[in-house]
């Protein structure tokens with residue numbers, strides 16, 4: 001393992017928040033929590049501009065993944081997740097706010113403008129999620145074989161509703177098998193494409209110290225035994241689709257709960273809402289001692305997305321597929337230094 005990776009972002013300490021600081025300084029402190037949000041391939045495709053009592057959130061399309069995410073759908077979802085963390089942190093630090101999504105018709109990279117409302121009221125339900133920001137981590141390992149409690153399930157579904165999205169729970173064995181088959185088909189389709197492999201390999205490259213993914217999945221983890229520098233070139237060179245499909249099948253079989261997040265439409269505002277729903281669900285899960293990882297492949301492969309929608313009988317467009325359960329605490333992945341993402 002490379003020990004120089006940037007994980008210091010995770011040592012942020014709420015005790016260092018200065019209640020007497022200016023609002024601008026408080027916003028900058030809260031942004032330390034925003035950047036701990038999940039993002040596809042850990043690209044962290046966001047940029048924040050702080051100006052007095054306002055923060056503008058922009059998509060950083062230079063960090064796009066054109067093969068796996070050709071329309072920047074997951075990129076905007078990731079930015080939505082970062083905005084949700086910011087909302088939680090501001091609420092925790094007693095700063096109420098108003099958000100204008102997509103304030104500029106001229107610049108589609110401007111995703112939201114947030115303005116602090118002096119003497120406004122903070123949402124106590126968001127404050128309750130604050131501790132989970134540091135606990136949340138993507139856990140790609142197997143989960144404990146025990147069902148998710150009905151009350152936790154209810155809270156996860158509610159997390160979606162509160163952010164304007166649908167969260168559908170999949171628990172029964174037959175439905176999970178059906179989804180595992182779609183995930184496997186998607187794995188094979190993705191790994192067959194050398195452009196997909198090359199893009200993925202470049203984001204698990206050992207020289208990426210401030211982003212990228214530490215390992216691909218339990219299936220690929222074994223490859224690490226041969227030496228980290230090799231992993232990237234193995235992924236780039238070989239079609240691992242069959243092995244990946246088998247590994248994901250095992251994971252799905254051992255996961256007590258799959259969640260699909262769906263939005264009414266399939267455009268940038270819907271993706272942005274789905275990102276906030278995702279992070280709300282992930283923080284809710286972490287508060288309940290649960291963890292999650294992603295099985296988005298059938299949504300990423302256009303030909304399979306409609307089949308997933310039909311299998312789950314969704315009204316809206318599926319945006320994310322995750323597995324939820326109880327698992328061992330995984331290591332945090334690196335983040336870019338704050339001065340690279342906040343101006």
Ligand SMILES: Cc1cc2nc3c(=O)[nH]c(=O)nc-3n(C[C@H](O)[C@H](O)[C@H](O)COP(=O)(O)O)c2cc1C
Nearest residue numbers: 038039040041042074077078137138213294296333
């Ligand atoms: C929109 C989105 C899509 C993602 N897709 C995948 C995926 O297909 N496979 C995967 O292993 N992780 C996926 N992730 C998880 C990221 O790789 C992970 O968030 C990132 O590496 C940072 O790690 P962390 O979540 O532990 O902080 C996704 C995350 C987001 C927000």
